[in-house]
Amino acid sequence: MRIIVSGAAGFIGSHMCDRLLKEGNTVVAVDNLLTGSLDNLSHLDSVKAFQFIEHDVNIPMAAKLPGGSYDAVLHMASAASPKDYLAHPIETLDVGSIGTRNMLELARINNARFLVTSTSECYGDPLVHPQVETYWGNVNPVGPRSCYDESKRFAEAMTMAYHRTHRVRTNIARIFNTYGPKMQLNDGRVVPAFLDQALRGEPLTVFGDGSQTRSFCYVSDLVDGLYRLMLSDERYPVNLGNPREMTILEFAERICGLIRSGSTIVRRPLPEDDPRQRKPDISKAKRVLGWEPVVTLEEGLKTTTEYFRQKVAITT
Ligand code: NAD
């Protein structure tokens, strides 16, 4: 297949490109480098089936693309870490709305499949636990996180509208917290933040009392779920994430035990609207895609720590 991937220089996008190429596809990667890095794609420089185009997907791009038709469009572009989307709220709303519409148009004119990477943030601070796809969520539409949450909710609505109106073969992935190599060391998300702090022997910054929960999915598992979803006929959202839930305090203690650099734990204020609990119900992904995560937290953290150890060594 010939596939367009937006957000390809980002953490998940770059891993997705690797997987698509491994499966024998040709990839045109698009990114404006807002939060991504070309370093994530540099190993593909000499790969013939791969091409990178620096472009903001909020601007239509059909004229910039290599000729010929495309079989799939994966729309993964969006700031994703709270630090990034709070720094770029308008860009984040634009890429979920205008960017999604532009990418859906590309899919429509090419008669291509379309997949959008939505998020567990669509559930907001959830009142249903674990989160099932049929839950409509508890989102503050005017809070600081709304630029991300509502952008993704709009993206889902636009995707369904293109499916219903133009019969585009669409898929919606609701991704839960994912981690692994190629995350930016300083993007503020809890996995790079804690690993960076622990590797430097600095205190780990737990926000609030640390009783809020998250469930962490290793990136190769997530990418496998996305790949299966892209090939499926499921039009409604599918949760992709690891259901192993823990408190952030437990997670901090686990990282301290893993790195053994003598780090302590310090408390910092809890950000506004930080979801209290999050755990995916993945029954639908199991049923429809035959998918579930296989990488344990211990294995995933080991690989991720090795990656960050090198990054920290370079910056010190
Ligand atoms: P990331 O920030 O590493 O990657 C996002 C990429 O999109 C970056 O390379 C950025 O430069 C690019 N981008 C942003 N705006 C753009 C624009 N207007 N035009 C072109 N490129 C643009 O984030 P990530 O963690 O890899 O997330 C990838 C996707 O998965 C995002 O859509 C995100 O919302 C979704 N997601 C991620 C997680 C997670 O835990 N990592 C969870 C839920 C959803």
Ligand code: UDP
């Ligand atoms: N968090 C924390 N310390 C940090 C960064 C994050 O305690 O240095 C907490 C944050 O408040 C949230 C959880 O870890 O409860 C996950 O945060 P992240 O930014 O990784 O993603 P989110 O799930 O909030 O989108």
